[in-house]
Amino acid sequence: MGFKKYLLFGLVLVIATGLYVYSLTDATYSLTVAGITIPSLPIAVWVVLPMAILYIFTIIHLMFYGTLGFFRLKKIKNDAIKFLENEKRALLGKKISNNEYKSEIFKLPGKVLPLLNIDPKRYSGYRIHDDGIEDILEAKQKVYEGNVLDLSKFGLQPDNALMIKNYENMLRVDKSYAATILKKCKDEELLKKASVAMAEYSPISELQKYNVKMTKEILYKLIDRIGEKDFELSNDKILDYSEELNFDSHDLIELVKKLKDKLSPDERVKFAIQLIAKFPENGADAYLYTMFDLQMIDKVRDFLDNSGKKEYTKYKHLLFLKDNGKNFDIDMFV
Helix, strand or coil: CCHHHHHHHHHHHHHHHHHHHHHHCCCEEEEEECCEEEEEEEHHHHHHHHHHHHHHHHHHHHHHHHHHHHHHHHHHHHHHHHHHHHHHHHHCCCCCCCCCCCCHHHHHHHHHHHHCCCCCCCCCCCCCCCHHHHHHHHHHHHHHCCCCCCCHHHCCCCCCHHHHHHHHHHHHHCHHHHHHHHHHCCCHHHHHHHHHHHHCCCCHHHHHHCCCCCCHHHHHHHHHCCCCCCCCCCHHHHHHHHHHCCCCHHHHHHHHHHCCCCCCHHHHHHHHHHHHHHCCCCCHHHHHHHHHHCCCHHHHHHHHHCCCCCCCHHHHHHHHHHHCCCCCCHHHCC
16 A cells, blocks of 8 residues: 555544544543543544554654655666666776665676676677667677677777777778778787788888888788889888898798799899898898799809808708709708
8 A cells, every 4th residue: 555545544544433433422531640630531532542643653654664765766776777877888898987886786786797798699689678788789799790880979999899899890891991990999919900901002101100010921011012003112121121020041031932923033133132231141041042043053153162161051952963963943942
């Protein structure tokens, strides 16, 4: 029964009881308590008096606990609103800063909430009757399926996991998004991918503009573009990058192999000479490889004749085979 109904029907019962008793007798009665005589009152009043006192105290009791219940319910409602907002933040991978709840019912779920990060693929058919959460789950599912979305309405930071995945999708769809990623993103792995992607279409000046750090992979992407219209990568630049990357003899051999289809034989010879001048300690193997590959055996012989007895023994054995009429592919040995 509601408080208002109790208030009304309780009062009606007290009044009806008093009227009924009064209709039976209008006699009076006086009561003496501890030597004090209470004036005579109708018997109907004496019957109704305990009911009225109980009625009044019951109302006070209901009002007191009703007030407590009101404030308790208000806490729960406020915590429910906060929990819903934090739930959205958790689903988006955002940091939850205001995670203190006043009602006991939300304290434990609130502590667990930051761990929430539902896999959208696993729960693709799951539905929650809240438009905000539905939007988030739908966005996460689409992004993790490889789609590119506008996530600006969610207010995500560039280092947010969902944003990073969306950037990866953008990069896969169109490599020109690399510039946007290099501007906004701070994730190291994604920045590396964007740098490599930019090396596939941008001039070197653009890479320098975005402070792209040179790597072997980026250098090889640039070498692959030699011969493209409006793209220039000089031998000196390649050698400078190789020095910057601290190429050893193995790396330099790999480099001249990479340039085989990009340079003419004369250009390869010129590059090999520049290389050995730039890398006097590590460049000899790459130089000898180039000369063997171009069948310039006299240049190999001249170089080896001026070397120490225990130096470049592999190439000396290969030269011996050549001098004895043996033909072979240098790539079999180097």
